[in-house]
Amino acid sequence: MVVRELELDLDAFEGPFDLLLTLVLKEELDLAEVDVAGIVVAFVERLAERGELDLEACGEFLVLVAALLELKARGLFPDEEAELADLEPEEAAEELARRLAEYRRAKEAAAWLAERLEGEGDRFFRLGPAPLTPKVERRLADQEPESLAVALRLLAAEPPSVSLAHLELRFPPVSQFLERFRALLSRRRVFDLDAEVEGMSRIEQAVAFLALLELRRSGEVALEQAAPFAPIRVSRAEAVVERRDEWIARSA
């Protein structure tokens, strides 16, 4: 028999014992609401069903329930702990007996009420829509309407607009550079890209490079770079053709 798997059906909790323990330890379930006697009854019933005395399970259960009871007692009487610790055993017994008597009387009174209810169950009477409970008056201190207005005015103010400047990336159109490079090439046969884009932003330089690739694709320019990171030399396409002709002539 596994104590931790003991199924419980209490007012405050329904499920296996170990879940109850977990919830209590995580303080998600108020132990004060848990009927520990109900747990004991459930265990004893389970034990009786099995018909054999499982000493190991009993021992484990005893330890767990004792710990639960101690936790619960501490939770219920936080202030009285010190007070009770000072009591002599005899006084403590007296106190216990007094409390038991008090509780016993409350139970008897409840039994009397239950009996009374049974006897009076055939008395039907009219109840107004509102219960008879007298309204509890909760008086507020005198309030200034002006201070409410002040509070509202604070809330009603337009919030400052959030700056999105850091998110802004301006991409100049590629066409702008296409036109620029074509114009340049109509005046000069060759130019250095680095010299042309000097002083531009990183983004502008990138777009300029894209424009260059575009021109290369359409066969309008030839690109040359002597070494990695060396200046990129741009030349008009017919120049390349001419030079290739030269090369062909020379090699022939």
Place this chain on the structure above:
Amino acid sequence: MDRPLRLITASPVDRLARTLEALLVVASQPLSAEDLAVAADDDVERIETALRLVADRFAEGRSGIVLEHVAGGWAFRASREAAEACGRLFERPVERGLSAPGLETLAIVAYLGPVSRPEIARIRGVAADSVVAGLLERGLIAEAGREDGAGGAIRYRTTPLFERVFGLESLSQLPRLDDLGESTDEIRTRLETVAERRPA
């Protein structure tokens, strides 16, 4: 000439009795003799005389409506012989599903009230929060101030509805606590017996 049906004599007390019947039939809660005196614009003594007349007319076995003295006042209710029929039409929602913990808490509030939740918890050995909330919702108990000191716990007492549901004229009709249960001495004796039996 039209002659009215003369079942009731037209004495002044009789007229007052009819006024009281009217007041009681429109009320949804018990009315004290003083309440009735103010409403009927008459003196309390004459009201009480007239009430006896009404009580005589509206008595169990004589009428389907019965006048009863309950919760510190007077109110009409259905006769007990009509209870079964009433039960088919209505239920008594206030006490439906009133649990044993609820009754225990109610008893503590009725006897010791005004009483706070921590006090109830101390006596019952279980937190009283949900039970107290349930009783509040049913209107059987109500807030009645706070304990002394800053942030004192809210205290509760029973309501007139509690007295009405339990058919009590007032809380003084509750039996004395001393007449209920064992005395402290008896419990102590039993504890000692158990202690002696326990192996050392």
